[in-house]
Amino acid sequence: xxxxxxxxxxxxxxxxxxxxxxxxxxxxxxxxxxxxxxxxxxxxxxxxxxxxxxxxxxxxxxxxxxxxxxxxxxxxxxxxxxxxxxxxxxxxxxxxxxxxxxxxxxxxxxxxxxxxxxxxxxxxxxxxxxxxxxxxxxxxxxxxxxxxxxxxxxxxxxxxxxxxxxxxxxxxxxxxxxxxxxxxxxxxxxxxxxxxxxxxxxxxxxxxxxxxxxxxxxxxxxxxxxxxxxxxxxxxxxxxxxxxxxxxxxxxxxxxxxxxxxxxxxxxxxxxxxxxxxxxxxxxxxxxxxxxxxxxxxxxxxxxx
Numbered sequence: 001x002x003x004x005x006x007x008x009x010x011x012x013x014x015x016x017x018x019x020x021x022x023x024x025x026x027x028x029x030x031x032x033x034x035x036x037x038x039x040x041x042x043x044x045x046x047x048x049x050x051x052x053x054x055x056x057x058x059x060x061x062x063x064x065x066x067x068x069x070x071x072x073x074x075x076x077x078x079x080x081x082x083x084x085x086x087x088x089x090x091x092x093x094x095x096x097x098x099x100x101x102x103x104x105x106x107x108x109x110x111x112x113x114x115x116x117x118x119x120x121x122x123x124x125x126x127x128x129x130x131x132x133x134x135x136x137x138x139x140x141x142x143x144x145x146x147x148x149x150x151x152x153x154x155x156x157x158x159x160x161x162x163x164x165x166x167x168x169x170x171x172x173x174x175x176x177x178x179x180x181x182x183x184x185x186x187x188x189x190x191x192x193x194x195x196x197x198x199x200x201x202x203x204x205x206x207x208x209x210x211x212x213x214x215x216x217x218x219x220x221x222x223x224x225x226x227x228x229x230x231x232x233x234x235x236x237x238x239x240x241x242x243x244x245x246x247x248x249x250x251x252x253x254x255x256x257x258x259x260x261x262x263x264x265x266x267x268x269x270x271x272x273x274x275x276x277x278x279x280x281x282x283x284x285x286x287x288x289x290x291x292x293x294x295x296x297x298x299x300x301x302x303x304x305x
Contacts, residue, residue, distance in 0.1 A: 021049025
């Protein structure tokens with residue numbers, strides 16, 4: 001599979017598209033940029049995915065279904081003119097065998113190009129689907145019962161990430177929480193059930209870590225929170241997408257340029273750049289990104305409201 005349309009498929013003939021979404025929250029939210037642009041151009045889009053189905057109430061105008069079993073893909077995808085999947089091997093490694101016109105976004109993701117993923121996906125819509133006026137918005141809409149940033153003194157901290165190389169020091173996350181509490185903020189950690197064993201000391205330290213029934217409940221809670229601080233992660237993309245002022249911690253500038261959250265007010269915080277090589281930057285970025293630096297960025301952000 002590649003990001004080019006098969007020659008046998010004319011752009012004008014594509015009226016119905018299926019998008020098989022990633023199992024990652026951030027990838028799914030960024031992929032919804034493509035859905036928004038295709039729908040705005042008159043193309044009917046049907047979305048399949050696990051995290052995006054959990055967030056279906058936030059996209060009320062889009063048809064969203066649970067991810068089908070791989071064995072059922074051919075039957076479920078047969079009515080569509082083309083099928084999109086962000087990654088070549090995830091969530092389905094053999095998707096090309098289930099439909100004759102599969103488009104993956106691998107080359108868009110890994111191209112030597114400028115712009116974050118949302119901006120790259122807008123350009124993809126322009127070059128591959130002929131959409132002249134593109135947008136990085138993905139159409140997310142909050143339920144009417146919620147009030148944006150109702151609890152403005154609540155700071156959400158997400159100390160986890162999909163891989164260890166993205167995780168800032170646990171000691172510095174705890175120190176950050178203590179500093180923010182001293183400034184008068186209510187600090188809450190967001191931790192998945194599978195991650196809680198690594199953070200068993202939070203209650204003893206007086207740091208809240210509420211539990212949520214599902215991703216929708218978490219999204220509602222984040223939407224009504226005042227601020228977000230976290231690693232490069234899907235929850236950071238979610239907070240940004242909900243226009244909650246977001247501080248996103250990245251280990252390297254090149255990674256941040258590609259994967260920074262694309263919406264709302266976002267401040268990317270990088271380690272001090274005194275390390276001479278990319279290898280050393282990767283190895284010692286946690287030490288080079290200080291709690292004091294993050295607090296200083298937060299205070300600047302808080303002054304702006």
